[in-house]
Amino acid sequence: MNPFKYPFIFLAYLWLRFDPIIYLTFRKDWTPRYEFMANVFGEKDVTSFLKHRVKLVKARNKKQPDVIVPKQIEDRVEDFINQNIKTKTGKDKRTEIINQLIFWATDEEINRFNIDSYKTRTRIIDSLLGLIFQNSIGDEACIILKGLKKIVFSRSTYLGSMGEPSPVVHDSIIAGVGRILTSHFNELTRLRDERLDKLTKVQLIKEINESSKNNSSLAFSAQITRKNDEFKHKYPLENKYTQLLIKILRHYRFSAWPDSRDRAISLIESMEKQLGFKLEETLNP
Numbered sequence: 127m128n129p130f131k132y133p134f135i136f137l138a139y140l141w142l143r144f145d146p147i148i149y150l151t152f153r154k155d156w157t158p159r160y161e162f163m164a165n166v167f168g169e170k171d172v173t174s175f176l177k178h179r180v181k182l183v184k185a186r187n188k189k190q191p192d193v194i195v196p197k198q199i200e201d202r203v204e205d206f207i208n209q210n211i212k213t214k215t216g217k218d219k220r221t222e223i224i225n226q227l228i229f230w231a232t233d234e235e236i237n238r239f240n241i242d243s244y245k246t247r248t249r250i251i252d253s254l255l256g257l258i259f260q261n262s263i264g265d266e267a268c269i270i271l272k273g274l275k276k277i278v279f280s281r282s283t284y285l286g287s288m289g290e291p292s293p294v295v296h297d298s299i300i301a302g303v304g305r306i307l308t309s310h311f312n313e314l315t316r317l318r319d320e321r322l323d324k325l326t327k328v329q330l331i332k333e334i335n336e337s338s339k340n341n342s343s344l345a346f347s348a349q350i351t352r353k354n355d356e357f358k359h360k361y362p363l364e365n366k367y368t369q370l371l372i373k374i375l376r377h378y379r380f381s382a383w384p385d386s387r388d389r390a391i392s393l394i395e396s397m398e399k400q401l402g403f404k405l406e407e408t409l410n411p
C-alpha cells in the first residue's frame with residue numbers, strides 16, 4: 127500500500143463506517159462503500175487496507191489467554207486435600223485437579239502475556255511434587271510423574287523451545303525430584319533391612335526348633351504380618367519412574383543455566399555418596 131494514501135484511506139473508512147446517513151442507507155453492506163473507495167484511491171490499495179482492518183478486528187476479538195496466578199494453585203491444592211478419597215467422586219475430583227495443574231504448567235497459551243508466569247509454574251511444581259504427591263495414592267502418583275516428564279521434556283513455548291524454560295522452575299523440579307528419589311531409596315533400604323531381619327529371625331528360630339525337635343508355632347511367629355491397605359503404596363517407585371527421575375536430574379546437569387546445572391550435579395553427588403553407588407548404574411542400557 128502507498129504509505130502516503132493510508133491516512134486519507136483511513137479517514138474515508140471512518141466516514142463511510144460511522145456516518146449515520148450512510149449507515150441508514152447501506153446498513154452493513156460494504157460493497158458500495160468499497161466501490162467508492164476503490165474509485166477514489168485505487169482497488170489494490172483499498173483491498174490491502176481492508177484486509178489489514180479485518181486482521182485487526184479478528185485479533186481484537188480473539189479470546190485472550192487465561193492468566194493463572196499462584197493463589198489459584200493454592201485453592202486447587204486445598205480442594206485436592208479436602209476430597210474424600212474413599213468415594214469415587216472424591217477420587218475422580220482429585221485426578222481432575224492433578225490433570226488441570228499439569229495442563230496449566232504445560233499449555234503454551236496459559237500466562238502467555240504474564241511476565242510472572244514462572245511464579246505460577248513454580249507453585250504448580252512445588253505442589254505436585256510436594257503436598258499433592260505426599261498425599262497421593264499410587265495411580266495419582268503415576269499421573270504426576272508422567273506429567274512431570276511432559277513439563278521437563280515436551281512443554282512447548284511460544285518461543286519455539288521445548289521443555290520448561292525458567293531456571294526458577296528448574297530449581298523447584300530438581301528439589302522435588304530429589305525429595306521423591308530420597309524417599310524411594312529410603313524405602314528400599316528399609317525393606318532390605320526388614321527382609322534381612324526377617325531372614326535372621328527365621329534362621330534363628332529354625333535352629334532353635336531343630337535343636338529342640340519342635341516344629342510348632344514358634345517358627346510361625348517370625349512371619350511379619352502387614353495390615354492390608356486399601357490403597358497402593360507409592361514407595362518404592364516402579365523402576366520406570368525411578369529411571370525417569372534420575373534422567374531428569376541428569377538432564378539438568380547440562381542446563382544452560384549455571385545455578386540449575388550446579389544444583390543438579392550437587393544433588394546427584396550427594397545422593398551417590400549416601401547410597402554408595404552411581405545413579406546411572408540403575409539405568410537400563
